[in-house]
Amino acid sequence: MNTVLITGAARGIGLELVKQFLESGSQVFATYRGNTPPASLTDLLSTNRLSLRPLEVTDQNSIDALTALLEGISIDIIINNAGIIGPQDQSYHNMDVKGWLETFEINTVAPLMVTNALLPNLAMSDSPRVITISSQMGSLEREAKGMIAYRSSKAAVNKVMQVLALELKEQNITVCPVHPGWVKTDMGGDNADISVQESARGILKLARNITIADTGKFFTWEGTEHPW
Template sequence: MTKRILITGANRGVGLALVEALAADAEQVYAGCRAPTAAAELQAIAEACGNITVLPLDVDDADALAEAAASVDVPIDLLVCNAGVLNGYGGLDSEENALEAESMAAFAAVLQTNIAGPFFTVKAFWQHLQKSPKAAVAIVSSQMGSQQHEAANAYAYRASKAGVNNIMITLSHELDAAAIAVAAYHPGWVRTAMGGPGAHLSTEQSAQWLAQRFAELDMSRSGRFINFDGEDLAL
């Protein structure tokens, strides 16, 4: 057991299941979420486990990231950038966009959270990572971001995940000298608010797969885009 782990978007979905799965074999898990007082399920898990610290963390808010980083006074061995948003599956046809999924504001918000969010999270916790003897960054991306994916919709989301994969590559280059491994992961199609009830995997299944992947993340895998089952994915 090595790990001091920080996870963003930890109050529900894949993030919440990751907290539970990773806490089983961690020294301490820092579970970041936007509204800790409203995160009843996470708070209950934290109480039951004893090695989970819930902290306020909005990846769109520079001050919140700085405050979260200042509140963590130990090295971070694994930083999991999981927080993300999907603004629907809209295309060019506005008739399909009842929620104005591809309005300019919605488009920009998705890019902000899904691309800039992980980048600024890593920037906020970079010094914590440097203090670890063996640090790694896992970015929860999506196969939807692959250039090989055949979707003909979800422009903002797809672009955001392609963008964060590019951030992952650049981070892997910059952090190579510090021996900090960085990789992006597809968690599978998961039954969450985002994935919907018809998805293939439960959150627990996805988290178990991802926990295995994160355990093998070292410099030999840095810069790669990896499926939940361990297969390499096309960027």
């Protein structure tokens, strides 16, 4: 049985990952923003394999509080899922700079800070893995206009995870960013390609199967390597 921690677990892909990991028999720590857990998560508390924890991923005090709650608990898989699309204005000629910085703080900086804080928990696992939800919109091989804040934050987190994979390889910790697909969520919209169930199913399978031989690779939700 895997023990999994999922950030941004109150909705969308994060919530569906919680449901599917529970169905697979895993122990799940699901984090949420704010002081009160949302109904989307409390409705799942009929199983004793789900624990809910508050976490503001950009607040070091909140991260420290989480690590204190998890002290001495082995974690096999961290899924850095918390993220935002960025500000409404993020074109080259009309950029909300404050919003751009917030996008970087949440999408790029926070996954590293959360992972770093939980390294002692990962060290207790026989097969520690870190999955960070990225996007093909951050791939430098893809050319498209607009969405500069979001695209740049995902390109940056890809590099962060590539470097982290090298840093943690000697500790046998597998680190991979993953493109979740274009998913029908609040962020992806109704015209997206795949359902949240399909995306989560692929991410779960990937998270369970990757090994240290895969560390530093950029994957798609389908388990194939994505060009950087």
